[in-house]
Amino acid sequence: MKLFSLVALGAVLPLLVFLSFTPTEKNAPKKPNIILIVADDLGYGDVGFNGQTKIKTPNLDRLATEGMNFRQQYCGTSVCGPSRAALMTGIHTAHATVRELSEWSLTGKPANLIPTDVTVAEELKRAGYQTGIIGKWGLDEGGTTGHALDQGFDVFYGFKTHREAHHYYPEYIWQNREKVLLPDNDCANKVGTYSNDSFASQALSFIQDHKNGPFFLYLPFTLPHNELTVPDDSKQPYQNQGWPERPMKVAHYHHDPDGNLAYAGMVSRLDRYVGQIMAELKKQKLDENTLVVFTSDNGPGFDNGFFDSNGPFRGGKLQLYEGGIRVPFVARWPGKIKAGSVSGHACAFWDFLPTACEVAGIKPTANIDGISYLPTLLGKPKNQQVHDALYWEINEREGPIQAVVMGPWKGIKFYEKSFELYNLADDIGEKTNLADQHPEIVAKIKAFMAETRTEHPEFPLTKRKALY
Template sequence: MNGLKKWQAYALAGVVALVAIAGTAYAFRKDMVLYFVATRARDATVVEPNREIVWDQGPAVAAEPAGNRPPNIVVILADDLGFNDISHFGGGIVPTPNIDSIARGGANFTSAYSGTAACAPSRAMIMTGRYGTRTGFEFTPTPPGMTRIVDMFYNDGTRTHEMLVDREAAAKAPPFREQGLPGSEITLAEALKPKGYHNIHIGKWHLGNAPEFLPNAQGFDESVMLESGLFLPEDSPDVVNAKLPFDPIDQFLWARMQYATSYNGSAWFEPKGYLTDFYTDEAIKAIEANRNRPFFLYLAHWGVHTPLQASKADYDALSHIEDERLRVYAAMIVALDRSVGRVLQSLKENGLEENTLVIFSSDNGAPGYIGLPDVNKPYRGWKLTFFEGGIRVPFFAKWPARIPAGTERTTPVAHLDMFPTIVAAAGGELPADRVIDGIDLLPYAARGEKPAPRPIFWRDGHYQAVQADGWKLQMAERPNKTWLFNLKTDPTEQNNVADENPEKVAELKALVEAHNATQREPLFPAVAEMPVTVDKTLEEPVTEDDEYIYWPG
């Protein structure tokens, strides 16, 4: 009997130990998953030390003066920059004099819209001049493991609205690297090739990672690629980090991202210095290498996207900002503005300023998940929503030879318009075998010739919107709701007048239905839907009375 009692005691102790281990594992399950993801990311890739990029050198002597050649084209695209981050609009956390100078020295399109409210489809629309729903590039590709981790962190029982995950769609979706813009689409770089342009991409791409989708396969002669997502190594003495414990996406980024770039499909290697400055250094080298021939430079900055990382020098210079997260974010804006100034100065020093078309914009509005409430002020909504805060963006175009300084144009324009505008500036021709949804803005910018009225559409699955003649309709299945705003009298979308205007709702719905009838099925599915509160950041507590949308991505 004594032996049996001892065995029972051992068994009970073993059960208690197993329960304790299981409890500990459950309590630390998030940390364990993040550690696994981080380890797997490090093991999967080798990041070599920095190497010098040797740019292809154009002619030592120009065949003709710069003013007689087709204009150089420089598109500078910020990532997730808020409308209120630009001081030209009268606000701003910090002054942005260099970005502002493009508006002052050229045209400011005061009612400009991104292609959509998220990064990748918006970039595809810039590259093609076609709606993402027309090319099939409707949703945003998400890296491996991101949906699972965000789901785990988001659906932890503390949220008013849960994230929805479509596991069946996720299982059927093509691999992340193969979720790209089809090679059958004609990109801006490809459209410029017949006019003799040397095409350069620097920074973010996000239009597919398999070889057939990369910039070098889509018309770019040279490409310096954002391969991961850190601006500097997390433990660098030259960086100040601001982590967002309330944001599941941020948890994933810090676990998964590395400090890495590549050149023309090379092995990954470390950039040199703070990422925004590194891209700027390379852009200046590219300008100098190509000063004697027409070039197209697509400088697609990662700033000011998360993870929030500032150079220590920029952070230290903003000691008057007390909030640490806001200070890091502001320092990232300082670096972005400095980049613009250095690029503009390089054009001037190389005698290219007069005959270069410079366009500045952001891929969409700032996100609510960074927890900074005023970044899209005075507009409501965030990235991922079709409220003005999510899709109203800066759109400045400077070309001293053609566009008068200080020009303000109020007619609504969109990212879709970059493609036909740039092709027209270069003296090229639009593809004749496909629909181009954008319009050439040069007559409007240069001479004030207003474009014909047209609706502008947005669609992410069930969530759709249209803006036409100053009216804007938004429709969603989750929640099942319709919003109608008269932007002429209510530009910040404070009053939903859908119930009072059923005829206008019906008219705009008919426009959406007619538009959808001409579009195609997505190339790959949305695998999750994330709730986004319209008027609160992700850090703020949400109630059932708060307005929200579900964003499919």
């Protein structure tokens, strides 16, 4: 018996030693927090790290200095709703549930996410994340299946629809499923609480309340989307600059008198919010374990050339030229992303979901179009998968329009107009149409457009006007 006991003890001791060094839940590395900050109608060239000289964006520039700047990041499409749908679901407009704003659907049916859509918030909840959205949701246009709380978010504060987000001194803001009235606000006279100030404050509270994490915070501000208005303290630095005045007509949007001053102030106020968020992360000792991503939902909708909001690119919002779909994008994650790095990796909004999933240690559950760019973030380009092609469509005002980027080539198909083909490697401004010189490439891109797109009863590629 004694010999058996000694043998048994000799077998157990190594196991006990091994178990004592095996990571437990308590000492295992925490999953990183993820903060996704999205501007509204901010152009590629509106930020200092992409060449802006008139508008000051020191906090965003610091984000780029401490992280990675993507030079070929594309949004979902060149208008808010479907672009944000691609960001949330990892599915692009060739076969998404939301391919256009409700006004431009065939019958006027509200463009909502549906129960079968799987958002990045739903995916991250599987990995133990607490999730929140503060700002413009815009994917619950009909008040049915698209509510943020039905799409994976634990906390919602902001605007359910895109039209609610048109004004900065709103009559109400949604908090979860409750409409919170703001009786001190006067939208037309711009009196009361500036909505985005509330968003920033709520974001800081969310970080404080969820500091034990992990958390995913989606923070879609509405700056600098029309209407062009901002508190005076944000315009003051741009007074007496000798800028040309840009008088604004007051109608649906209650603009400030000078559009240039207002726009610059709005971008700078957005930059201020980013600085506040970064400071709070440091204060809560979350800085080292938080991936922060900053981008914009589509190209600029305001600039007449004074700010060079689209940078070196052609076009802007509602167009599928590069200026309409190429957006500012920086990612910061200390110790993981090399400070001051720049990437030319071509990626798009539908790549965010698989990237967030890989960061969280899970795989997407739905069949998506996205490819994780985590290898690029971590400085491992040899491990990075690339897209064979990227696809967009839009049917607002000038539509229907389809576009495809395939390697260096960019093809744009307009309704009953000549096909356009550009070599982005040589012609980033899309000035020289090469369609006649390269019919074989045009045919290849057209075939891809036809093969990848699925039909949707509300979003056919037909010419139409907004229904309301």
